[in-house]
Amino acid sequence: MGSNRPHTSPISLSLTENQPSRQVNSMAPSPVDLNEMAPWLRQYARVNYKDANYLWVGFSFGFRLEFQGSRTGRLARNLRSATHQDTAGYVKQKLQKEVDLGRMAGPFKDTPLDNLQVSPIGLVPKKQPGYGQHLAGTSHFSDNLNGCVNTLEQLGVPIAHDKTVGPTTKLIFLGLEIDTIAMQIRIPESKIKEATREIQDILSTGNIKVTKRALQSLIGKLNFMCRAIPMARAFSRRLIDLLSKGKQPFHHIRITSWVKEDLQMWLTFLTSYNGISVFQYQRWVDSDFLQLFSDAAGGAGFGAYMQGKWFNGAWPPQWVTDGTTRDLTLLELFPITLAIQIWGKQLANKKVLFYCDNQAVVTIINKQSTKAPRVMSLLRQLILQCLRYNIMFKAKYVCSTANTIADALSWFQLNNLPHVCSSAYEARLFKAVYCTAFFGFFRVSELVQTGPSKTGCAIQNLSCSGNPQQLSIHLPHSKSDQYRMGTTVTMSSIPGNPLCPVVAFKHYLEARPSGPQHAFVHFDHSPVTRYQFQALLKKALAHSNINTARYSSHSTSLGQPHQQP
Incomplete structure (x- = not known):
């Protein structure tokens, strides 16, 4: 409602009052004192004229609700909670108080406006009135609260002092208990x-x-x-x-x-x-930050990767027989759901932005709904896991060429090496290089020769002894080792998996010629180079019908080839 007090605009405005607003203002004027508000709006208008104008017009003539639809009148009966004999007197008393203070108009025998919208009144009992845990030794918080209350009273804004609580770390708001020390919201x-x-x-x-x-x-x-x-x-x-x-x-x-x-x-x-x-983390974290990627291939299987951990697998034979593997949306959603199932604890209380190279899956995740029964059943499981771990989840589309970590896992591309290498030895060699680079997060320059003075890793710095289930690689120095203290990277075996880096390296050592100092060498003792690393990787990708035009080997230390601009 607008104010009926005389006032002068603090900024250059031409206010026009229409007939309906004049009717409403005369019946129930706003208690806000615009003469007191004027100096505040005058200062605010220098920074944000649009909002200052909106507040001035709104408090003068009433705020527009931006209602769209039929502007016909509507009546409604009050709820039983307001008309019961035990509560009817209380409701009448509260309404009369508002009328006496000039905040409401009525009662009316006939509707005062042709398009008046009437909403029903209901009562909800308060189970813990005034509940709050007050802070000790926080006088500055009390000063801030008192200053706010005093300003609102000066402007004429009604204050319910019996409902004002604080400063506090725990209170009931809209029926929920909010605890800012434990950072929790509790439902009764x-x-x-x-x-x-x-x-x-x-x-x-x-x-x-x-x-x-x-x-x-x-x-x-x-x-x-x-x-x-x-x-x-x-x-x-x-x-x-x-x-x-x-x-x-x-x-x-x-x-x-x-x-x-x-x-x-x-x-x-x-x-x-x-x-x-x-309380969830305020900011969204994306797949790049979490190093979380997934992918699926109808003709092979599925895979996902997060922070050095990963899984992959082949589709059940029954899915192939009954045609389930033709439902690409279902297949793409499956590793995402499984990733939340497996790594939910690491993602707990986070807002996760997930990158996916299937537009249909992105839409379904963001809408949290689909008309496909099988996909909806899987989506329910995804949402249920998000609820259990308090995860907020949404997806963003990323082109398939930027999703190579998961592509490699889902397509088992390293198994294509025998088809693109010149010999069985070369297949063993490059499988060992790629698995080591991928699972050890190594830069290419840390493993293979990238220049006359950059010879990569030496064979004496690699060890499979001691524990046969581990592969250890010592780096005397690296780009991230500014003080050249040296570091050792240890990778554990993955029994039964074709991508196990320990098994791949052992198979390579069985055939590797003795003598060369370089760790990864061809059968003629020449070292593997960056160019060969990149060229054969592109060849393996092309064998799986994946566009290689936008790939280089610059960032395999992230488990993902760099995407060229």
Whole structure:
């Protein structure tokens, strides 16, 4: 509502008051004192004229709600919580107080405006009024709070002093307990039990229809919890969509199979949820920062990599037989879901931006919904894991040429070496080089010859002795070793995996000629060079029908070839 106090604009404005706003202002003027606000807006206008103008016009004539739609009047009955004999008197008292203070107008026998929108009134009991844990020895916080309250009172903004709490580290806000010391948001146990019971009532009895009122009750409780666990909204969307199927609260609505699956996900999560959500990190971390990549290939398998750890595998034969491997969206989503399942603890309480080279998967993850039943079933598992580890998740498209770590794992490209090398020895040699570079995060110059004086790694600096399950490589110096202290990189074996760096190096040593000082040499004793490293890598990529035009070997220390501009 606008103010009816005389005032002078602090900035050059031409204010026009229309008839509806004049009617509203005369009935319930704003308590805000624009004469007191004028000096503040005058200063603010020098920095942000647009917002200063918006505030001035809004407090003068009322703020526009930017409503779009039919501008017809609507009446509504108050909820039972406001009309019950035990609460009706309290509601009337609160409304009369607002009328006496000039903040509300009424009551009216007839609607004062043709397009008046009336919303129902309801009451929600407060279980812990005034709850808060006050800080000790924080007088400056108290001074700041008091200064804020005094300024608001000077401007005429109504203050509910009985509801003002602080300074505090713990309080109840909108029914949620916020603890800034423990960095937690807590949902009341009673809310979780009520929602769980209502879900069980629907699922356990086999009900295929529920009343709109019962559905609204459940949705209200679930939406309340989504304030603390926002990723759970994905399991509420289809419930909300069902509300349009019933016009009256007593109308029955059919529960679809997809909604039942969503309710089952809610039930699975709530039965193990303690009601505590930890504050998530404020900033989003992306796949590059986490070194998290995944990929899938319909004709081979899937793979994912994160911070030196990885997994890959082939599709089940049944998937090939029944045609599941033709569903590329499902295949791409599978390693992502498995990565969250395996590495969820490392990603806990983070906001993760995941790069994916499949646009359909990116859209599905960001929408958290799809019409494909199999993909939706997998997506539910992904969201459930995110809920358990308090992970916020979204995806961004990245072209396939920038996703080579996961490509190599999913396509098993190192197994293509026998097809692109001139001999079996060369295949052993380059497999050892690539596996060592990949799993040891080595720069190319740390392993192979890149110039007359840069001979790479010497054979005496490599060791497979002592523990046969490990490969150790000592670097006397490196680009990141500014003080030339030297460092040793140790890689463990991966039993049964064709990409095991320890096995690959041992197979190479079995055939390596004796004598040369260079660690990685051809059968004629000449060292492997950067050019050969890069040329054969591109040849192996091309054998898998992957565009190699934008690759170089500059950054294999990140497990990912550098992408050329």
